[in-house]
Amino acid sequence: MSDSPIPGQYGRPTSERTDAPINEIAVFVAVAQAGSFTRAAEEIGSSKSNVGKAVQRLEARLGTRLFQRTTRAVRLTEDGETYLHAARQAIDGLREAEQQLATRRSEPVGRVKIDLPAGFGRLLLPSFIELREKYPKITLEVALTDRMSDPIGEGWDVVVRIGALPDDSELTVRKLCDLRLGLYASPDYLRRRGDVKDIGALAAHDAIVFRGPTGRLRSWSLQDGDAVREYSPQPVLALTDGQALVEAAVAGFGIAQIHDRVALPYVQSGRLVHVLPGTDVDGPPVHAIISLGQKMAAKTRAVVNHLAETLQRNDRKAHA
Numbered sequence: 001m002s003d004s005p006i007p008g009q010y011g012r013p014t015s016e017r018t019d020a021p022i023n024e025i026a027v028f029v030a031v032a033q034a035g036s037f038t039r040a041a042e043e044i045g046s047s048k049s050n051v052g053k054a055v056q057r058l059e060a061r062l063g064t065r066l067f068q069r070t071t072r073a074v075r076l077t078e079d080g081e082t083y084l085h086a087a088r089q090a091i092d093g094l095r096e097a098e099q100q101l102a103t104r105r106s107e108p109v110g111r112v113k114i115d116l117p118a119g120f121g122r123l124l125l126p127s128f129i130e131l132r133e134k135y136p137k138i139t140l141e142v143a144l145t146d147r148m149s150d151p152i153g154e155g156w157d158v159v160v161r162i163g164a165l166p167d168d169s170e171l172t173v174r175k176l177c178d179l180r181l182g183l184y185a186s187p188d189y190l191r192r193r194g195d196v197k198d199i200g201a202l203a204a205h206d207a208i209v210f211r212g213p214t215g216r217l218r219s220w221s222l223q224d225g226d227a228v229r230e231y232s233p234q235p236v237l238a239l240t241d242g243q244a245l246v247e248a249a250v251a252g253f254g255i256a257q258i259h260d261r262v263a264l265p266y267v268q269s270g271r272l273v274h275v276l277p278g279t280d281v282d283g284p285p286v287h288a289i290i291s292l293g294q295k296m297a298a299k300t301r302a303v304v305n306h307l308a309e310t311l312q313r314n315d316r317k318a319h320a
Contacts, residue, residue, distance in 0.1 A: 027054040108302035109137040115159045119242035127310045163284035177311040179283035180260040183275040189252040206254030207233035222279040
């Protein structure tokens with residue numbers, strides 16, 4: 001039978017108890033395993049006095065004796081046996097969690113939440129099969145949106161964005177690639193409306209224009225000789241979704257200015273035609289935005305590296 005609490009020392013009301021610090025629990029387990037306060041102190045690199053005080057504080061918090069102490073031996077009480085079993089399970093669980101976390105730091109494991117621009121994201125989606133084959137322990141959660149998401153507030157691991165970036169010291173940014181902007185239309189549209197001979201001829205054609213997050217229609221930047229001029233077409237269709245812009249051009253609504261990497265697979269499949277290639281201009285860069293931390297998780301680094309490598313590979317194909 002377990003010892004009864006000693007009034008004034010172990011009889012503290014339950015409502016006044018506080019959780020025992022983990023170091024006191026670890027000291028208790030060391031004493032129980034060593035069967036001696038002296039040997040336990042030597043094993044953990046402390047003094048016998050400090051070990052004894054740690055056990056006394058733990059007993060006071062629990063309101064019971066954990067050890068029977070004699071001049072020859074230290075033995076667990078019944079309550080001590082019960083608490084030792086629970087303490088070992090807790091410590092083993094913490095060690096297992098530490099090992100899992102260490103594995104995640106060195107091996108890409110776990111869920112990665114990625115937010116991608118709508119049209120650009122659909123270009124990258126097929127490449128995630130390769131990522132999955134390389135890192136089978138990574139799970140992806142992907143959103144496709146053209147708005148500027150908040151990596152910290154919304155819990156994204158990686159936000160990929162085209163163009164201007166937020167000025168935020170809590171974010172780290174990695175450039176993935178550069179883009180070029182060009183005019184594209186479907187073969188059917190050009191058969192109906194005729195080829196575009198020069199910039200001046202654009203006024204007679206239907207335009208599909210992107211409306212940005214600010215609500216403003218995005219003008220076209222066009223290379224005109226040695227200068228870049230801004231051209232503001234009168235749109236027959238304005239869209240706030242980048243992928244919808246591409247699909248409208250493929251459907252034959254008119255001419256749209258599209259990022260070269262997004263347009264490339266449609267050109268290769270014959271669904272889009274590159275209009276006035278000489279008017280192409282350098283477009284905005286593409287960046288991966290990651291919440292700043294002491295060390296980027298292995299799973300996040302693997303995804304960011306995959307995005308960069310995929311875009312570099314696509315760049316070589318585009319300029320081959």
